[in-house]
Amino acid sequence: PAVGIVEIASGCMSECTFCQTKISKGDLQSYRVGDIVRQVKTEISDGCSEVWLTSTDNGCYGFDIDSDLPELINSVVEIPDKFFVRVGMMNPMYMPRIRDNLLKSFDSSKVFKFLHVPVQSGSDKVLNDMKRGHTASTFRDVVNQFREKFGKFTISTDVIVGFPTETEEDFEMTMNLLRETKPDIVNLSRYSQRPGTDAAEMVQIDVAEVKRRSKIAYELISDISRENNQKWVGWKGQVLFDEEFENQVRGRNFAYKPIFVNEEPKIGQISSVEITEATNHSLIGRITN
Ligand code: SF4
Incomplete structure (x- = not known):
């Protein structure tokens, strides 16, 4: 875990x-x-x-x-x-x-x-x-x-x-x-x-x-x-993918914002991410490294 x-x-x-x-x-x-x-x-x-x-x-x-x-x-x-x-x-x-x-x-x-x-x-x-x-x-x-x-x-x-x-x-x-x-x-x-x-x-x-x-x-x-x-759209930084949520791996950045990406990260992985979209509940981004 x-x-x-x-x-x-x-x-x-x-x-x-x-x-x-x-x-x-x-x-x-x-x-x-x-x-x-x-x-x-x-x-x-x-x-x-x-x-x-x-x-x-x-x-x-x-x-x-x-x-x-x-x-x-x-x-x-x-x-x-x-x-x-x-x-x-x-x-x-x-x-x-x-x-x-x-x-x-x-x-x-x-x-x-x-x-x-x-x-x-x-x-x-x-x-x-x-x-x-x-x-x-x-x-x-x-x-x-x-x-x-x-x-x-x-x-x-x-x-x-x-x-x-x-x-x-x-x-x-x-x-x-x-x-x-x-x-x-x-x-x-x-x-x-x-x-x-x-x-x-x-x-x-x-x-x-x-x-x-x-x-x-x-x-x-x-x-x-x-x-x-x-306000997070355009933010770039490190994300720790820490949990599975509704069949997707969810990540967190330094402010514990929930982040999803289209790539399939592994639990425990840390990646550089750019936020491209925001919903009511989470941020959506792409892995840049
Ligand atoms: S809500 Fe309940 S558990 Fe929380 S501080 Fe008050 S008494 Fe304690």
Whole structure:
């Protein structure tokens, strides 16, 4: 395999009112930096050229063992082999605490210029009802700071529409936040009641209304990702072909953009590619070397 998945912790420090994962995974338990580095080395010696650092919430990694995510990334990228690191999902609430060091950790050319920071809503009132521990501005700042420093930088986020207390105005705030920050990837979910969660006890929004909002959000997200992807047409650079996706080998560039080519690359191959077309979901190019 080209991709090695390394779990860095289990559980999280939050209690988001819509979340069932917390109920099953419990509180944060970070694995030790040394153990993770050893695991990454094993993945590399098994032939992986890309390693994903994943957990329930990477943002709070290490807070229970007197460490943090930037320290972990710095230790991982010290491994001398040629490989890439994809840093997994993190709740933006910890960004003010780790951001400056994280920006420095991302200087390493081994780290994909990619962040997955789920914002969930653009309304601070809804975020408060979700007990997310961050505001819309926390997310806005992350997007601005990483894009400002690195230029081409992929932002992935998650949005829930139809949370029980979301009014039409709150929904519009989410749409406006997406229009403003233009995330490259938005994983859109329609809110659904999860047994055992606090939000399940709240008065729910009519399903048809949730669907209506979801449709509007979906269209906006498609427009934004097409517009973002269009900016890559003409880009030339190295691509690592790392995964098979729908019977085609998919590649990733430094910003973890998904790239397909007409040639038939092998998994693990690194090639120079020029991007010739863009769709809503991916970039299409040709191998130039
Ligand atoms: S949404 Fe994420 S951060 Fe919030 S409780 Fe669930 S797992 Fe933890």
